[in-house]
Amino acid sequence: MTKDYYKILGITEFESQDAIKNAYRKLARKWHPDVAGNSAEAVLKFKEINEAYEILSNKIKKEEYDRARRFYSYATSGENQFKKTEFKKQDSKKGFSFNSFNWKKQNEAPLPKRGENIYSDIELSVFEAVSGTTKTVNMLQTQICPKCGGRKFINGSICKDCHGKGEFTNYKKFTVKIPAGIKDKSKIRLAGEGGIGVNGGGNGDLYITVHIQEPKTYKTEGLNILKTIPITPYEAVLGANIKVSTIKGNVSVKITPNTQNGQKIRLAGCGIVQNNKVGDMIVTVEIKIPQELSNEEIELYKKLAELSTVNIRDNLYEN
DSSP: OOOOHHHHHTOOTTOOHHHHHHHHHHHHHHHSHHHHOSOHHHHHHHHHHHHHHHHHTSHHHHHHHHHHHHHHHHHTTTTTHHHHHHHHHHHHHTTOOHHHHHHHHHHSOOOOBOOOOEEEEEEEEHHHHHHOEEEEEEEEEEEEOTTTTTOSEETTEEOTTTTTOSEEEEEEEEEEEEOTTOOTTOEEEETTOSSOOBTTOOOOOEEEEEEEEOOSSOEEETTEEEEEEEEOHHHHHHOEEEEEEETTEEEEEEEOTTOOTTOEEEETTOSOEETTEEOOEEEEEEEOOOSOOOHHHHHHHHHHHHHOOOOTTGGGSOO
16 A cells, blocks of 8 residues: 555545545645646646545545555554464465465456546536536546556566556546536536546546535525615715616616615516526615715715704604
8 A cells, every 4th residue: 555545635534524525625626737737746646636535535445445554554564574474484385475376466367447436626606507507627537558558568568658657647628518407516427537447447437516606796595686786875865877787787777866775676587597487686775985085075075964954863862
């Protein structure tokens, strides 16, 4: 055993599945080819991260790996050296040796091995998730060396094409169709687009986890879009026509005179479209004072204060 998958993901053996997933997502984003580039180090690191997650995220594979890891640690500690020596002596008496066993194993026909599954993530806006879309994913993919067929050797010599690796690693772009109405954390499976099988084994699959991002500028409520729009005090008092960005483009919205803070305006048909149904956009008006006012504007506010005859807090005082 040469790889410590826990060390690769920067976690301990006793972490939860959520911790394993979070560690993988953080590293996968850091070493993704779109971020880290296509250097040899980045390619190898991204491959190891996916390999580690493929094992540790699967309960059965994780248990098998943990058993092998503990056995390897015990066997290399030297505590079992005496038993190994005695075992070799007994086999020698029987006319059997590890060398003959290894020779036989090397001459047996290699068994088919299925390729590894590959995992990735994709982020969608609410609109894309509801309406459906198409995304391009750039993924690291391993291909078997066509010269040696993954055996690493040709006529007893190291394959010159792959330099004894038995495979080539490069990036491939996949076009992923996102169905309308997909839910957050749903998985999309691309059969046969994972690691390449060995010795006639089938290819692994590519699994893409969807993450729906709620935007900061608006919220969603069913098919309706909720958005807060700031207006100035004079627009609230005098009325105005302002532009509001919707999924249909910019729409002119009329602000009626004497509009109050928190007042709602419904824009029919400007919401999310799904299953032949259309939502609305509900705009909440927020009266805001500009942070920078000129001296002239301040003087006008002073004049307004002198002219005002209404106390809007009268109803707050007790009799």
